[in-house]
Amino acid sequence: MNAPAKIQETKAEQSLDAQFNALIAEKTQTNANQRKQAWDAFKAKGIPHRRVEEWHYTDLRTKMRDAFALAPTCVPKADVLQGAGGLESYRIAIVNGRFAPELSSNQELDGLTVTATDGVVSSELASKDAMISLNQALVQGGISIEVAANAKIEKPIEIVRYTDGADVSSYASTCVEIGAGANVLFIESFEGENGADYQSNAFTEIKVGDEADVHWLKLQVESQKAQHIETLGIELGAKVNFQHFIYNEGSSLSRAQLFVELKGEGTHAGLRGISLLQDQQHADITLYVNHAVPECESREYYRTVVDDKARAVFQGKIIVEPAAQKTDGQMMIKSLLLSDAAEINAKPELEIFADDVQCAHGSTTGDIDEDLLFYLTARGIPEAQARKILILAFLSEAVEEFEEERCVELLEAMTRKWLHADEMVSE
Amino acid sequence: MLEIKNLHAEVDGNKILRGIDLVVRPGEIHAIMGPNGSGKSTLSYVLAGKDDYEITEGTITYNGVDWSEMSAHERAAAGMFLAFQYPIEIPGVATMTFLKTALNAQRKARGEDEISTPDFMKLVREKSKALNVTPEMLRRPLNVGFSGGEKKRAEILQMSLLEPTLCVLDETDSGLDIDALRVVSEGVNQLRSPDRSMIVITHYQRLLDHIVPDVVHVLSKGKIVKTGGKELALELEKNGYAEYVDEEAA
Ligand SMILES: Nc1ncnc2c1ncn2[C@@H]1O[C@H](COP(=O)(O)OP(=O)(O)OP(=O)(O)O)[C@@H](O)[C@H]1O
Numbered sequence: 001m002n003a004p005a006k007i008q009e010t011k012a013e014q015s016l017d018a019q020f021n022a023l024i025a026e027k028t029q030t031n032a033n034q035r036k037q038a039w040d041a042f043k044a045k046g047i048p049h050r051r052v053e054e055w056h057y058t059d060l061r062t063k064m065r066d067a068f069a070l071a072p073t074c075v076p077k078a079d080v081l082q083g084a085g086g087l088e089s090y091r092i093a094i095v096n097g098r099f100a101p102e103l104s105s106n107q108e109l110d111g112l113t114v115t116a117t118d119g120v121v122s123s124e125l126a127s128k129d130a131m132i133s134l135n136q137a138l139v140q141g142g143i144s145i146e147v148a149a150n151a152k153i154e155k156p157i158e159i160v161r162y163t164d165g166a167d168v169s170s171y172a173s174t175c176v177e178i179g180a181g182a183n184v185l186f187i188e189s190f191e192g193e194n195g196a197d198y199q200s201n202a203f204t205e206i207k208v209g210d211e212a213d214v215h216w217l218k219l220q221v222e223s224q225k226a227q228h229i230e231t232l233g234i235e236l237g238a239k240v241n242f243q244h245f246i247y248n249e250g251s252s253l254s255r256a257q258l259f260v261e262l263k264g265e266g267t268h269a270g271l272r273g274i275s276l277l278q279d280q281q282h283a284d285i286t287l288y289v290n291h292a293v294p295e296c297e298s299r300e301y302y303r304t305v306v307d308d309k310a311r312a313v314f315q316g317k318i319i320v321e322p323a324a325q326k327t328d329g330q331m332m333i334k335s336l337l338l339s340d341a342a343e344i345n346a347k348p349e350l351e352i353f354a355d356d357v358q359c360a361h362g363s364t365t366g367d368i369d370e371d372l373l374f375y376l377t378a379r380g381i382p383e384a385q386a387r388k389i390l391i392l393a394f395l396s397e398a399v400e401e402f403e404e405e406r407c408v409e410l411l412e413a414m415t416r417k418w419l420h421a422d423e424m425v426s427e
Numbered sequence: 428m429l430e431i432k433n434l435h436a437e438v439d440g441n442k443i444l445r446g447i448d449l450v451v452r453p454g455e456i457h458a459i460m461g462p463n464g465s466g467k468s469t470l471s472y473v474l475a476g477k478d479d480y481e482i483t484e485g486t487i488t489y490n491g492v493d494w495s496e497m498s499a500h501e502r503a504a505a506g507m508f509l510a511f512q513y514p515i516e517i518p519g520v521a522t523m524t525f526l527k528t529a530l531n532a533q534r535k536a537r538g539e540d541e542i543s544t545p546d547f548m549k550l551v552r553e554k555s556k557a558l559n560v561t562p563e564m565l566r567r568p569l570n571v572g573f574s575g576g577e578k579k580r581a582e583i584l585q586m587s588l589l590e591p592t593l594c595v596l597d598e599t600d601s602g603l604d605i606d607a608l609r610v611v612s613e614g615v616n617q618l619r620s621p622d623r624s625m626i627v628i629t630h631y632q633r634l635l636d637h638i639v640p641d642v643v644h645v646l647s648k649g650k651i652v653k654t655g656g657k658e659l660a661l662e663l664e665k666n667g668y669a670e671y672v673d674e675e676a677a
């Protein structure tokens with residue numbers, strides 16, 4: 001009558017234990033019961049590893065050597081924050097998991113309400129994945145953002161998430177409610193001190209009311225040493241246009257998890273992104289898109305450029321429930337591997353329980369097309385430059401599909417910079 | 428002056444060119460005709476410097492410089508231009524950006540100044556008008572969605588912008604309608620000059636009515652099997668290649 005052998009706790013898990021016990025011992029701790037529940041849910045699973053199917057390609061247990069101390073409250077200088085690169089915006093700054101009003105816009109914006117919270121939320125997702133549970137056990141702070149019904153917010157709302165310091169970890173959560181008929185663009189950046197080793201774990205829930213039009217750009221430009229985990233829970237009403245785009249450039253290890261529920265008819269969801277990976281970076285995008293009702297359309301288009309020994313992971317699952325007739329779901333993953341040691345694991349999947357649907361998925365992987373390269377070099381363009389032109393072209397197709405002019409320029413400037421191609425292509 | 432001596436070349440281990448000798452002096456236009464699969468496009472790729480085409484014997488020199496170790500972009504800067512038989516579509520690359528990048532890359536390689544944007548725009552407007560390339564085509568990504576004939580016109584537009592000194596036109600006439608054939612031929616004839624050499628690959632005499640060659644060659648099985656004046660093209664049109672192909676086999 002032996003209990004199944006328990007996997008031994010890792011150093012990181014032991015550190016987390018100590019952190020949680022210290023946190024919960026604080027008399028002032030809010031929502032202690034909910035935190036305990038989340039902690040128990042985390043403990044039951046431990047840090048995810050390759051034998052957990054959803055984490056098979058991203059063995060966090062091995063990659064997370066230790067859990068850094070919870071980052072303290074602090075206020076860095078305003079000029080270290082990059083955000084949307086100077087685009088005029090309404091700024092919400094979050095430093096080390098906590099709302100930082102000193103660094104945020106202080107005027108009122110019609111139709112927008114931002115409130116600081118303790119970060120503990122009641123969410124069905126909280127027990128779904130160990131890293132969400134961990135977020136909810138240790139969360140340092142949060143905000144709730146409300147966009148009023150029918151508000152047409154002209155300025156982009158910029159959410160700058162900054163982790164200050166090295167060898168620290170930050171846990172933040174965010175609730176976003178977008179009222180029916182609203183129209184809004186969010187630009188959210190995840191960043192930190194250049195070259196600093198830190199861990200950030202963010203959990204965001206977005207609820208979008210009927211007929212709203214939402215563009216959401218995520219810039220993942222964390223320090224090249226950071227570990228970044230972000231989970232998004234997205235619920236879409238009817239006749240919504242929701243467009244999400246991930247620009248993935250930072251972190252030694254990153255994982256974006258998206259849980260998307262299409263709950264109202266006639267909704268379009270566009271989930272797109274580009275990942276630019278080099279050195280030994282590991283970037284994972286994992287998404288679940290659930291079509292629960294008829295006549296919705298979803299697009300999952302991701303492009304990745306992988307150089308050196310970097311590795312990209314894509315797992316995407318489109319689920320079409322029995323009621324979701326006339327679903328149109330298209331998932332396409334395209335990757336350019338620039339070196340022999342670069343790697344991509346792409347696993348697009350469809351689970352279809354309705355009969356009248358149009359769904360497809362696919363993935364392509366390859367090197368730069370030699371014939372395209374020859375065409376450019378035959379016109380006098382040196383090979384290194386021609387390669388950059390073709391990489392930019394590959395990425396820009398995805399960027400344009402996001403259809404948000406204000407972001408296209410920003411994204412193109414960022415990809416050029418990554419390629420060291422600033423002055424390469426004349427206007 | 429282009430000098431090709433005893434050129435043998437292979438691709439993926441297949442011997443395709445089997446001893447070509449050809450000299451094209453400045454100001455001359457040479458036509459190359461020959462059956463499908465005889466190696467005409469292969470010769471054009473070898474001249475342009477495509478990577479997987481390997482010279483196994485013989486030499487190519489241009490203006491006294493050995494081209495064997497020169498890469499495609501260096502040859503372009505030295506004056507080489509290939510108008511492709513099948514111009515490729517390049518999504519995501521804006522046509523205008525491409526044209527300007529190519530022009531400036533060549534200028535830079537030759538130690539010249541870059542062209543200014545206004546001068547460049549003016550140049551493109553002039554040249555594209557003459558070739559019936561519309562502003563709308565120029566706004567599209569490179570060759571994307573162009574019809575067969577539009578692609579060929581765009582190739583000649585590139586040629587007239589880049590002003591190469593050694594032009595190789597690989598079946599530029601195929602896919603062109605009668606009017607476009609005249610427009611393109613006029614474009615090519617305008618580039619005729621005492622210091623420019625051209626090689627025109629074609630299957631049809633009618634192109635050579637417009638672009639009148641100094642010399643006509645017949646290529647068969649990777650070798651030049653007959654060389655003559657412009658009347659040779661007329662004769663081929665009437666009798667086909669049977670005579671030369673058989674001769675070769677015999
Ligand atoms: N990559 C390759 N591998 C093997 N054989 C090849 C390759 N490329 C070309 N060939 C062969 O080389 C020969 C010459 O081809 P090429 O395209 O030069 O002919 P061509 O004279 O231009 O013909 P066409 O008149 O049809 O354009 C053909 O038999 C072709 O199949």
Ligand SMILES: [Mg+2]
Pocket residue numbers: 467468469512597
């Ligand atoms: Mg050919």
